[in-house]
Amino acid sequence: MADTASSIELGFIGFGNMAQAMAQGLVNSGALSGEHIHACAGHFDKLQATAEKLGVHAHREAAEVVEASDFVVLAVKPYLIEQVVEPVRETLAGKAVISVAAGRDFAFYEGILAPNSHHLSTIPNTPIAVGAGVVACEQRHSLTDEQLQTFENLFGQIALIEWVDGKLLSTASSIAGCGPAFAAMFLEALGDAGVKHGLPRQTAYRLAAQMMMGTSKLYLETGTHPGAMKDAVCSPGGTTIKGVAALEKDGFRGTVIDAIDAIEGE
């Protein structure tokens, strides 16, 4: 087992949207070179094309990925996890297994991996591709101290790592894992509004995107309460409060909460 993040061998079983975002983030930030990344997927020809762009190794079999790797990320759809683990169950036992699958927690892996396996259930998100991701991690895990440190050193370079109780991992997933879709819808909506009022579409998207990024950065760097951030923009009798009132009339916050309830099954 290599002892520094930059010299580990990282494998992905499944190399779709999420795995590619993680690999892209690592390679483009310089955190890990593509030559230390190994991947397999359902369709080898498609994998070869994406792997080539990132300079990562494309393998035909999951067994080859496991053999080549210290850390193995399980990045297939949740319903396929058991199917991909079963043939490599024994060889996975000596590795650090990182799950990114929604709804697959510590207890689930205790049931399908070999006894005394080292595993951690996480939920990353797609902005990890540009070094601005989140990796929500279940507090209960069985990585060794060294594996844990390597994991945090590596992914901490491209994501905020948050540890949550297992029963809250799905909520963390709804907020941060699914959230980029909701944020992108807000971005698209602001873009449409800008276009409706005459702004060129790309200008409207750039304005809206920088505004969203800056607002998030302001929160993360100052810890100012979101309500206070809103109040600071709303001048008495000014323009912003008119927009806030319109959003409230249409149940903006309730609609957002409903979206999370819909995922959580409430």
Ligand SMILES: NC(=O)C1=CN([C@@H]2O[C@H](COP(=O)(O)OP(=O)(O)OC[C@H]3O[C@@H](n4cnc5c(N)ncnc54)[C@H](OP(=O)(O)O)[C@@H]3O)[C@@H](O)[C@H]2O)C=CC1
């Ligand atoms: N997308 C997201 O934003 C997030 C996703 N996740 C989780 O990440 C996981 C992957 O999701 P996502 O990347 O979106 O899904 P994708 O459909 O984009 O990717 C799935 C990958 O699995 C591969 N695959 C399918 N069957 C096999 C197999 N038998 N052996 C090896 N690889 C296989 C596919 O290959 P091929 O395409 O060639 O068939 C593809 O590369 C899921 O468990 C999801 O819950 C978690 C957080 C966020």
Ligand SMILES: O=C(O)[C@@H]1CCC=N1
């Ligand atoms: O929609 C999904 O199933 C995955 C899980 C979290 C984000 N995307």
